[in-house]
Amino acid sequence: ERAAEEAAGREYMRKLDELMAKAQNRRTLASWNYESNITNYNEEQMLQISLEVAEEQKEYWKETMSYLWHEYEDPDLKRMFKKYSELGTAALPEDLNQRLLTAISNMQSIYATATICDYKDRNKCDLHVEPDVTDIFANSEDPEELKYTWLEWHKAAGAPSRGNFTEYIQLDNEAAKLNGYDSVAEWWLSAYESDDSEDQFASLWSQVKPLYQQIHAYVRRQLREKYGENVVSARGPIPAHLLGNIWAQTWGNIEKFTRPYPNKPEVDVTSALIAQNYTALKMFQTAEEFFKSLNLSGMPDLFWERSIIEKPNDGRELVCHASAWDFYDGEDFRIKQCTTITAAFFKTTHHEMGHIQYYLQYKDKPVVYRGGANPGFHEAVGDVIALSVSTPKHLKIVGLLEDGPEDTESNINQLYKMGLDKIVFLPFAYLLDIFRYGVFRGTTTTRDYNCHFWRLRETLQGLEPPAPRSEDDFDPTAKYHVAADVEYMRYYVSYIVQFQFHRALCQLAGEYSPGDSDKILSACDIYRSQEAGEALGKMLQMGSSKPWPDAMEALTGQRNMDASGLLEYFEPLHEWLKRENERTGEYIGWEASNIEYC
Ligand SMILES: C=C(C[SeH])C(=O)N1CCC[C@H]1C(=O)O
Ligand SMILES: [Zn+2]
Secondary structure: OHHHHHHHHHHHHHHHHHHHHHHHHHHHHHHHHHHOOOOHHHHHHHHHHHHHHHHHHHHHHHHHOOOOHHHOOOHHHHHHHHHHOOOHHHHOOHHHHHHHHHHHHHHHHHHHHOOEOOOOOOOOOOEOHHHHHHHHHHHOOOHHHHHHHHHHHHHHHOHHHHHHHHHHHHHHHHHHHHOOOOOHHHHHHHHHOOOOHHHHHHHHHHHHHHHHHHHHHHHHHHHHHHHOOOOOOOOOOEEHHHOOOOOOOOOHHHHHHOOOOOOOOOOOHHHHHHHOOOOHHHHHHHHHHHHHHOOOOOOOHHHHHHOEOOOOOOOOOOOOOOEEEEOOOOOOEEEEOOOOOOHHHHHHHHHHHHHHHHHHHOOOOOHHHOOOOOHHHHHHHHHHHHHHHOOHHHHHHOOOOOOOOOOHHHHHHHHHHHHHHHOOHHHHHHHHHHHHHHHHHOOOOHHHHHHHHHHHHHHHHOEEOOOOOOOOOOHHHHOHHHHOOOOOHHHHHHHHHHHHHHHHHHHHOOOOOOOOOOOOHHHOOOOOOHHHHHHHHHHHHOOOOOOHHHHHHHHHOOOOOOOHHHHHHHHHHHHHHHHHHHHHOOOOOOOOOOOOOO
16 A cells, blocks of 8 residues: 555656656746846736746645645655655745745846945946956955945945845744744755765864964964055954955955065966966867766857857846756756956956756756755855866966966965965955844844844954944845845855865875875866876766765765864965064954944
8 A cells, every 4th residue: 555655646746746847947947047147028027927937846845735744754755755844935826926025136236236446546437346346345345445335335236125124034034934934044054965064064164264364363464564554453343345355255355465475476377367368268169178087077059059148248237146047857957157357357258157057967857956955065066176177286377477486485375275265255255144144143233234244244243344334234135145135155054164075185186185285285286187087977977866965975974064174274374474463563363443333
């Protein structure tokens, strides 16, 4: 009797998965059309189709819940039913779902279409966040220009979304409750399939915080020497507009005037890319070649036909923020990004192609399993490849770096450059969702939104705003992922686990061996390693068919996330920073800010 029931359930699941593939394809195409060409018509279409698909899902869900899948023997079939038993925002009554989708697309449109005037030419008022504001923060060393641009961007992209954001929080929480969660915070955390994920995240932060405090202290000193102590204090937080990035999430753009050994040649990939006439296409082809060198998949023809790899110049408005898309038909995979020829975008191209590689590796899995083992795994794939690409050794192989010294000082410079990207990012990523957990749980109320956001920016990141803030401001939605309802702890997890993956792959490639000073982790390049490629491919093919510790174990032999990979990679830099901050007597950590932001 039960075996017959289970066999019927298996047949139902096969059919349901095919129906869901078509539904997801339809909805994803509508989202693509809207995000690559923001018009009222495309927005209407996207809303309409999303609501139709939600109604369809509701019907499927009723039938799914009529099966006694909790009693099935087959753990895999149970896992599929369990995943389909979570209806998501489609659980909302249609009118509430419509309001939720509208609130999010309003925030997304505000972010994507926001423009500001240029500091030097106040009549030029068509600056978008990409490429204009991004380029100003990459190149300007004028604190007044940076302060003006920072304030204008947060006024144009943040504050106008406060109303939509408040409605989105309330409705998304409604949906969470209909799915059995206390709030969206628990819903987001459920993707990490552990009952103590928040504790794991907190423990990772305690492991890496000392290293962050050291690089923060060193950078604050360098900036104080450059801009003077009236701009950068000796013991306070660092003003957020001086760090080379509008969100101060990575600080790579100030490496050129803060690196430990300025007399050593600068590793300037941007100049090399420009000098060698790299185009966006050539950047993509270079990234693809690395994946193929590992015997992983190349990009399908459809990818090259349908991706948008440069900002269209036909005057349309679009979401420029880089993204990778799976259309759930096993053939159609795309990237949309407004590439400029910079080292940062060379890295982003590998990052996005890492998503596509994951899609390709699990494309024959049931749709319900076409996801990362957890969201952090999906963000880590491309970055793991980029860790190899960014080594001086690899850059020389591909001709993006001349032969230069490989002495200790150059190695410290290289680790510092990587640290401005990887170490610095951790508190930013962590706080973005600590903030939103508090908002979803109601411990942060609407009148505290901006104050609590900046409290976290100060306590976790050691930053302060360039000018006083109040609740007339709303700075969180000046960041894409907050405006677009994209969970962010995935990046925090990625920046930890990518070093665990890197260590395992480097060992397989014979590029790293524990304790061998000739094969250190930060000099490893897995390029052309069939062993590494095979192991990575096997882990990616699992998709989300098993709990993430199984996927982690398949690749690294470990079943837990830990910062040991990252700490081992940066150990020489950590030692150097401690000695240097001692030598200069720099204060480690930061006192409270004098800027009024609450
Ligand atoms: C490149 C993407 C698309 Se998934 C991205 O959003 N990233 C990659 C690094 C962190 C985060 C960000 O830009 O905030
Ligand atoms: Zn990503």
